[in-house]
Amino acid sequence: MPELRKDPVVGRWMIIATERSKRPTDFEGGHTQPQEEGPCPFCQGHESETPPEIFSLRQPGTKPDSPGWDVRVVSNVSPILRIEGDIQRRAKGMYDTMHGLGAHEVIIETPHHARNMADLERAQIAKVLTAYAQRLNDLDRDPRFKYVLIFKNHGLAAGGGDILHTRSQLIAMAVNPKLIKEELLGAHRYFDYRERCIFCDIIQQELETGERIVAETDTMVGFCPYASPFPFEMWVLPKRHSPDFGKISEVEKWDMASVLKTALSKLSQALQDPPYNYVLHTAPFRREKLGYWKTIEEDFHWHLEIMPRLTKVAGFEWGSGVYINPTPPEEAAAYLRKLETTDGAVKARPDHG
């Protein structure tokens, strides 16, 4: 069973992945060559090569674990956390530990062997977002879980693994992750002072100046954040205030697919298909246990953070938490805006074209 351990000084939980326990000789110097061509275990017709499906969007009349699906969710074959048992939190002298309880799922974004989400049709991306929302809402019903993190690792340098078939991952946890708590608390403090959502205010300022906007529809916006740690980082947010991704509307889902496709296509075009991660930040489950839960509905605003992995994280960043971004976000956004994409998620902006 994997184990969660808490750093006694800064209070950060980390995972000892005992199922993947590595001795010194297990760390590879280089990389294995990724499999460029399909079919792979995530391709249609190879359903028996993955764990059984947990959820799918599929054509009426087709059976689970057989062809006929558009999006398919399965357990990770070597999960970081395990679904069985209880958390059993306890002390070891001055240290804290608990069982590595959780869920670790793979969201296969297409039945075909496509490499990059940017290459999927807008309608297909909308289905992936439907799968995200459904899994979030379903896992919310398991009282053991406090948070579900949905993320994507694209490319080897972003932890993408050696199968290239485009997919996202989901990890459900029995604790709220440190970075999410910091964000919730920051948003809460702002709300406490100004009685407004900080993300709504950021969106308003960004739409007013326009200089960091990359893509926009009636309901969604994508921009390079003012204080981006990573060059060409982008955030995608709904314009309407909304804390829970699980409650995304149909129109927002369609618009988000559009903005996401535009953002990822421009990124791929600008930087020759760079490695990137993206992470969905949504409000936690069981928020009534958090000291500041009463205002989460009003002060938190879900968003997706897209982080291209172009720079090395070295001693200074690990030691300080201060990141060095060599590309001012305004310049990154101006560059990305100029690139042509086939889809229409860019509103005309007279000032910053």
Add this chain to the structure above:
Amino acid sequence: MPELRKDPVVGRWMIIATERSKRPTDFEGGHTQPQEEGPCPFCQGHESETPPEIFSLRQPGTKPDSPGWDVRVVSNVSPILRIEGDIQRRAKGMYDTMHGLGAHEVIIETPHHARNMADLERAQIAKVLTAYAQRLNDLDRDPRFKYVLIFKNHGLAAGGGDILHTRSQLIAMAVNPKLIKEELLGAHRYFDYRERCIFCDIIQQELETGERIVAETDTMVGFCPYASPFPFEMWVLPKRHSPDFGKISEVEKWDMASVLKTALSKLSQALQDPPYNYVLHTAPFRREKLGYWKTIEEDFHWHLEIMPRLTKVAGFEWGSGVYINPTPPEEAAAYLRKLETTDGAVKARPDHG
């Protein structure tokens, strides 16, 4: 001038390195081949190829910027932060910005073209530590600076650059870095509750169980922390309570050189000279401006964190702040303890050999 920008939600400062401004085509896909053989600009006899020296430990009668030195400190040739001017903190709508004021220095650890600090003599490592302490104490006199971070990037994957000559770096900042503040606050909270230093208590528990100890002398100890985010991570601390590295005693310096040499040699032997970062955590300058400054003398304890870079940091870690360590620290320590090194920084430990 580089610019510091503050994330409005989580309050993290980041640096826009305008002097290194990169357009999309400037991000390389691969790496340049590092220069294996000397001489390089950091070798003795090539002093004119670096900026002028700020500090050196050198033989009596030799002149600055000429041969005869043991350790030499120069400005970084393309500094992240600049020493000129004032911070000029101001608002841009809802955002915060300030000038990228600071110092960025290179501590050249040997006049000879050695690649790894592990290969230096213990006496030479002690001189490097002397240089660290002197630079810290000197920069403390510049009232513009709040913190000095001393760190090392060893190997390309750890941000080591294409000159291999072993060196450390130092960045002085006009703000306290986020991670240091979290550590100070965590230590303060523990002290507030227990009236003891958390690091002193950790050392005591580690010495009692012994299972995570890697190296030990009368005054210093090196172990794999209980909740290490990175596999084979090690911390080196003085046994005596002490917040400021700048006040290290001569005996501690010598013992630290010994523990550091042992730790780095074992790491190199276990994992075939892996990339690693290390970071010195010492108490901040001008601490009287921090809300919890009154107890820093009692509650903070300087230490060095050595982080081998063997695992990929991917979407889950970036999104959650939760790290996955595939090697339990006890197993890492047991493995490292068994390796033979030529130097004597390992006390006999009957229980854990």
